[in-house]
Amino acid sequence: MNYSERLQNVTVLGAAGKMGSGILLLTAMEMADLSLKPENKGKEYVLYALDISQKALAGLMKYIQGQVLKAAEKKAVALRKVYADRKDLIENCEIIDQYVKDVMNIIRPVTTLESAYESLIVFEAASENPDLKVKIFSQIEKNNQNKPWFFTNTSSIPIGYLDKEAGLGGRVLGVHFYNPPAVQRLVEVIKASATLPELSEFVSQFIKNLRKVEVPANDFAGFIGNGHFMRDALHGMAEVGKLSKEMPFVDAVYIVNKISQDLLIRPMGIFQLIDYVGIDVCQYIMKVMAPHVKDEKIHSPLLDQFMELGVKGGQHSDGSQKDGFLKYEKGRPVGIYDPDKKAYVAIADIAAKCDALIGPMPEGFLPWKSAVGHPAKDDFFKKYFMALKVMDSLGAKLARDYAIRSKAIGLKLVSDQVAFSEKDVNTVLLTGFFHAYGPINDYLN
Amino acid sequence: MRKKVYLVGGYNTISMGTGRKEFSPKKERPGLEEYIREAGQGVLKQIGGAANVDECVIGNFIASRFNKQANMAGFFPYIDEGLTFKPCTRVEGACGTGALAVLTGIKSVLAETADVVLVVGVEVQNTVKAIYGADILAAAGWFKERKDGHAYFFPGKFSDRAGAYYEKFGKEKTRKAMARWYVNAIENARLCPTAQEYHNTTADLLAQGMAEPNPKGFVDNLNVFDCSKVSDGASGIAAVSEEGLKKCGIDKKDAVEIAGFGQVEYDITKPPKDPTKLETTAAGVQKALQMAGITKDQLATVECHDCFSIAGIMAVEAIGFAAHGEGPDFVSAGHTARGGKIPFNTTGGLMGWGHPTGGTGVHQAVTIWEQMTDRAGKAQIEIPKDKPFGLSINMGGDDKTLGVMVYKKI
Ligand SMILES: NC(=O)c1ccc[n+]([C@@H]2O[C@H](COP(=O)([O-])OP(=O)(O)OC[C@H]3O[C@@H](n4cnc5c(N)ncnc54)[C@H](O)[C@@H]3O)[C@@H](O)[C@H]2O)c1
Numbered sequence: 100m101n102y103s104e105r106l107q108n109v110t111v112l113g114a115a116g117k118m119g120s121g122i123l124l125l126t127a128m129e130m131a132d133l134s135l136k137p138e139n140k141g142k143e144y145v146l147y148a149l150d151i152s153q154k155a156l157a158g159l160m161k162y163i164q165g166q167v168l169k170a171a172e173k174k175a176v177a178l179r180k181v182y183a184d185r186k187d188l189i190e191n192c193e194i195i196d197q198y199v200k201d202v203m204n205i206i207r208p209v210t211t212l213e214s215a216y217e218s219l220i221v222f223e224a225a226s227e228n229p230d231l232k233v234k235i236f237s238q239i240e241k242n243n244q245n246k247p248w249f250f251t252n253t254s255s256i257p258i259g260y261l262d263k264e265a266g267l268g269g270r271v272l273g274v275h276f277y278n279p280p281a282v283q284r285l286v287e288v289i290k291a292s293a294t295l296p297e298l299s300e301f302v303s304q305f306i307k308n309l310r311k312v313e314v315p316a317n318d319f320a321g322f323i324g325n326g327h328f329m330r331d332a333l334h335g336m337a338e339v340g341k342l343s344k345e346m347p348f349v350d351a352v353y354i355v356n357k358i359s360q361d362l363l364i365r366p367m368g369i370f371q372l373i374d375y376v377g378i379d380v381c382q383y384i385m386k387v388m389a390p391h392v393k394d395e396k397i398h399s400p401l402l403d404q405f406m407e408l409g410v411k412g413g414q415h416s417d418g419s420q421k422d423g424f425l426k427y428e429k430g431r432p433v434g435i436y437d438p439d440k441k442a443y444v445a446i447a448d449i450a451a452k453c454d455a456l457i458g459p460m461p462e463g464f465l466p467w468k469s470a471v472g473h474p475a476k477d478d479f480f481k482k483y484f485m486a487l488k489v490m491d492s493l494g495a496k497l498a499r500d501y502a503i504r505s506k507a508i509g510l511k512l513v514s515d516q517v518a519f520s521e522k523d524v525n526t527v528l529l530t531g532f533f534h535a536y537g538p539i540n541d542y543l544n
Numbered sequence: 545m546r547k548k549v550y551l552v553g554g555y556n557t558i559s560m561g562t563g564r565k566e567f568s569p570k571k572e573r574p575g576l577e578e579y580i581r582e583a584g585q586g587v588l589k590q591i592g593g594a595a596n597v598d599e600c601v602i603g604n605f606i607a608s609r610f611n612k613q614a615n616m617a618g619f620f621p622y623i624d625e626g627l628t629f630k631p632c633t634r635v636e637g638a639c640g641t642g643a644l645a646v647l648t649g650i651k652s653v654l655a656e657t658a659d660v661v662l663v664v665g666v667e668v669q670n671t672v673k674a675i676y677g678a679d680i681l682a683a684a685g686w687f688k689e690r691k692d693g694h695a696y697f698f699p700g701k702f703s704d705r706a707g708a709y710y711e712k713f714g715k716e717k718t719r720k721a722m723a724r725w726y727v728n729a730i731e732n733a734r735l736c737p738t739a740q741e742y743h744n745t746t747a748d749l750l751a752q753g754m755a756e757p758n759p760k761g762f763v764d765n766l767n768v769f770d771c772s773k774v775s776d777g778a779s780g781i782a783a784v785s786e787e788g789l790k791k792c793g794i795d796k797k798d799a800v801e802i803a804g805f806g807q808v809e810y811d812i813t814k815p816p817k818d819p820t821k822l823e824t825t826a827a828g829v830q831k832a833l834q835m836a837g838i839t840k841d842q843l844a845t846v847e848c849h850d851c852f853s854i855a856g857i858m859a860v861e862a863i864g865f866a867a868h869g870e871g872p873d874f875v876s877a878g879h880t881a882r883g884g885k886i887p888f889n890t891t892g893g894l895m896g897w898g899h900p901t902g903g904t905g906v907h908q909a910v911t912i913w914e915q916m917t918d919r920a921g922k923a924q925i926e927i928p929k930d931k932p933f934g935l936s937i938n939m940g941g942d943d944k945t946l947g948v949m950v951y952k953k954i
Contacts, residue, residue, distance in 0.1 A: 172675045175695040176761060189691045190679040 103133045110215040113225035114148035115155030121280030131202040135181050146205045147214040156208040167202045171195040216242040224252040236265035250274040255387035258318045259291035269293035277531045285531035287316045319517040320391040323527045330508045335369035336401045349435040349444045353453045362498035364470050366533045374423030377413030458492025471535040484542035505538040549653045550799035554910030555586025559740040559777040559898025576611050576668045583780035584623030591782050591792040594626025598658035602634045603645030603665035605902040609680045638684030640940025642905020643947025649783035659788035665906030666778035684941040686812050701942045702852040703763035708819040713869040721872030722853035723753025726769045728881045733892030735923040740898035770853040777900035779907040796954050800916040806831030806948040826862040828946035836950035844931040847908035849939035850893045891923045905938035916953040
């Protein structure tokens, strides 16, 4: 069975979720593009959008249609060639409409697992629950005569565990997209020890066709992305713990969030990133990682405390940010949660005094937005960190410690053989987290 | 000219679109009627009101698709009630519409059916995304060629021309000249508050202009900076006789005289004989200069139809400022810049000021009128006493419908 045959019958599980919807979109377009190739004329391509929520599926189809339309508009130049033999399609608008129809025609929204029994590929992006995933996988495996391939989007469950528990005989591979899959270019690919090589070969081709970046990671809870992020977040929260002994909690959060964004020149501060991913999701991923990490404590009492208070972060269904550690207005942080008062304190009221504590910006500072596209980026960061290195403000000290810790986390991912190379760690942070520089660098040496 | 005809009372709205600070694709914007009214009233204010107007001409390419609106002449009484029951006409010649509108006004004066003709040109194109706008604008070509054409139909046409030009005369020097054309356009637009690129602050324009074309997302031989943008805008002016001037109480020094014109057409179903030349443009220019009884060396300024940088360079050759194949050298030497031998497109042209298609020909006339009556503000150039002439070239389609005018400073 070649690549294109393999893609003739696919199920996306959890299709209406944050990740599932993006994976569905990408897969649907890849399948439609295959179906439109002259050699595939007449072949049937079927993509089941499987989710338990009927209501969410209705919304999903609307979302997909809108996204396909946008994508079609962007690739109209190529689509004119695809439909060159269709004499009835003359204008861009006609061609774009037809493409949207052709993609939508492939997708079947369904709520029952039986559909997956005929699929050759199952992309799984259901809720992050090991028991649920094992149950679904074994049920499909039992009823599907095609020896289907399972690609799971799990962020933290070891692939080998799923393979063993569900009895998949090596027909499972971690294909870890980043949120949102339609935009994020990074895909971590995780083989279990028994995973069959055909699966990785297929996925490499798939990722290439989607014009995304593949980074292999070892089957170790959290993989590279969360392996780094969770420890990075733990470091930030520990720093808040230390600072809170001398100042109010909200001031400490403000300061650590600010130095992790501005002084480290990252796209967002660490607490904003935790909110973005979701406090609940972070807590959960740590919980799954913890038993697999023997020499470190992957657990945060602070996250537990916030969860108990019902402050969870994450996103609304329209993609806007929910309040978490920080409170947001139009996507910008405007407040910080005080767990004692159970209320948000306005950032405007504390910024000035905290900024004074942080101290001045290092010479040559550029915000992330300008630095990320800097034509001589490496030189820029060398100079920047040189300046940061010799300052003795509180902000500079915290930033240095942060950068050093971030590098150590990266190196440990390599020595623990979660990542295969230092370069892979940097690629994950650069493409998956939009950092302007990799954590493993010599800027502070 | 059988009779003296003057242009007076020019007015341009802002050319609205990406690049303007006040533009956001998501925000609601003025519609056709607002642009028409602003430009029309802008002229009426300068010519003593609607009562002085005998006839009206509106140039519009394709509101029927951009705005689902036809019967455009009906907007004149909307400009001013005083225009009710006056003869109003809409003309169309794709991107060459504006010049046809001005020429129609001029001809009414020549025919003595009018002493004062109000001319407005308008297009509102930001109603659809560029990829659909490309469908609409493709109507300027022969529809039977649409199927085999590029998604971006007209950029595709001029990309093919650019490709042929690269092949014949060298890619490097041509691309450099195209980038230089872009630099001139933006630098001039920065001097004109109504220009779409007025707010442009890019530091290294030349480097930007040199960006490699991206055939996957766009066309083979042009980058986006080689192209005029999508614009909303209107321009207005009045074509008047000697008597008309008196009727409106306008001093001659506030008018520019039409010294000659050349209106020519080429078969829309035929490809250009030589893709490296604008032969219809050349024919129109020759005709206009002949009618005015002058040579190109008496021109102080030119407004040419630079819908694409390569079209600007080919226009330089079509007028005869440079031999075939040497337009790029002429442009790269700075001769078409505002301080050069012959300043082109002093308020930015189509690439810098903007290209509200049906309005462009009128905008060109307004620009020359401004230059010839010392109204161009920061964009003002010197008009030497021994070179009192200006030239405008407005082109519809791929060198098909040409309206060329020669203007004389009074
Ligand atoms: N959100 C992220 O940032 C992110 C990033 C990478 C990986 N992931 C992983 O992707 C997976 C999905 O995460 P998400 O954030 O999209 O979650 P989500 O809650 O947005 O989506 C999960 C979807 O699965 C559906 N579902 C639940 N049980 C089901 C069942 N039995 N059958 C079919 N559908 C079922 C739900 O209705 C929901 O639509 C998880 O494994 C998560 O770890 C998430």
